[in-house]
Amino acid sequence: MATAAVALSASTLIAAPTAGAAEVSLRSFTWSAEENGRIHVLYEHWDRNSLPSDVTLRVRAKGGDAVLATLGLEDAGRCATASDCEEQQFSTDPVELPALGVYTVDLVVRAGTADEVVDRDNGELDYGLDPELIATADRQRVSYDHRVVTVDGTLVARDPNTHEVKPFEGAGVYARYKAQDFVTTTVDKAGRFSLPFDFNGYETDARLDVWFQENLVSFPVTVHKQPLKLTVSTPARSLTAPYGSDVPARGKVTRTADDGTEKAAGGVGVLVGGQHITSTKADGTFSGAFPAMRNGAARVELGQEPWFEKATSPYDFQVKTAATSTFSGIEAGVDKNRKVTFSGRLGVTSGSYPAGTTGRVSIDHSPDGQNWTSAGQFTATYGAAFTQAAPPKGSAGSYWRLRHLGATGVESRVHKLGRQYTELRSDDVTPEGVRKGTKLTAKGTLMQKSGSAWKAYAGQKVRVYFRAATRGAVWTELGSARTLSNGTFSKQFTALRDGTWQMRYVDTVKTHYASSGREDYVDVR
Secondary structure: OOOOOOOOOOOOOOOOOOOOOEEOOOOOEEEEEEEOOEEEEEEEOOOOOOOHHHEEEEEEEOOOOOEEEEEOOOOHHHOOOHHHHOOOEEEOOOOOOOOOEEEEEEEEEOOOOOOOEEEEEEEEEEEOEEEEEEEEEOOOEEOOOOOEEEEEEEEEEEOOOOOOEEEOOOOEEEEEEOOOOOEEEEOOOOOEEEEEEEOOOOOOOEEEEEEEOOEEEEEEEEEOOEOEEEEEEEOOOEEEOOOOOEEEEEEEEEEEOOOOOEEEOOOOEEEEOOEEEEEOOOOOEEEEEEEOOOOEEEEEEEOOOOOEOOOOOOEEEEEEOOOOEEEEEEEEEEOOOOEEEEEEEEEEOOOOOOOOOEEEEEEEEEOOOOOOEEEEEEEEEOOOEEEEEEEEEOOOOEEEEEEEOOOOOOEOOOEEEOOEOEEEEEEEEEOOOEOOOOEEEEEEEEEEEEOOEEEEOOOOEEEEEEEEOOOOOOOEEEEEEEOOOOOEEEEEEEOOOOEEEEEEEOOOOOOEOOEEOOOEEEOEO
């Protein structure tokens, strides 16, 4: 037999851990069990770098460092190699502790040697005899309105030393519904516990188990699924829509609540043609769209959701994709800040469409007018004017168009857009580090790009801005200068306070882009 358990009084300290022992997390684990009116620690071996004969168990009060008992394993030498010992279980001699309660077990390997390792709080030891679990559930029927079953109860046990029946404070009580992961709670000092179990609606009728060791209390639980009602306001029972357009679908879904009243059903998936288009809001309403891609019958129906019965009355309608989409009144331009903007309308060559019908539109870009890529997308409402900016910035000259993403071949005319680049060079404010009242000169050179060459840009107005070095200060225009034939400019100012200066060319003509110079900080003493 392995080393016997060491019994001690509450004031005795034995087998203190070796100083400097490495703390690790081991695969082997411990728990406790009652046998013949005595409490033992059980151990299951899983570690390849040790043998059960290397293992010592130390018992402590939770949150304390004093070792209350040191235990060896019975028959630890029955296996000679780590692989032979894997998954084998071992028991200690009965343990004696100061009082009824839940203690923590440290798993120690090669105790007292230079190779000692410790897995602190490896397991728990429930030191109590003949535990008795009593539990009640606040409901045994769950639904969308009532999703939580709360189990309240008590757990008591006999103190192994005095044999008094007392609350089993600190013990863990578990609950599980079918094969789901269990939830746990801890018994308080009065022996009471309260354990809420949250259902998700996907469960089927079965039972809720609550247990501690061999004590098991079970409650049958019924999962009630509420009926749904679908009301559709649009589309109409028969509609005509442009091929490839997105037709609006709106309506409301309600449920029959537990009290028999009709209430909004939020979070319910809405399908058209078997495809999910949206989900209901908290007030039960929904607003989505479905693509008009074929003629014939279509259906609005609800997806299968937890807590609800599948609606038995879908909404059937007929679709005719006779109308042809077209772009009209399309204008495109690029502003001085290189922002490309399209405006116009998306409509049909003939026929009609439901109000609110939309189409996905691509803004296409090409450097040569032949090879196109999508530079961005937006949604246009049929019959309504739109203005939409492209994400990329304009260049010196490239090609742009609009393209309907749902209907092949529906495109706007091609627009060639571009301006000449400008650039502020050698921009500077001098001198720097001056006294208040000193004259400052803001100067630089404005250049324009023509083809691949940069040239002076004469006769242009350059504005000079200043932002004080105080919290919340904003840019203020202090003056301007006009560029000479070589593109240079200069303007004098009086230094009044610390701050940042910047020169900007913003008064452009339609053929040129704006530009801004660097931010130049001047310290005024």
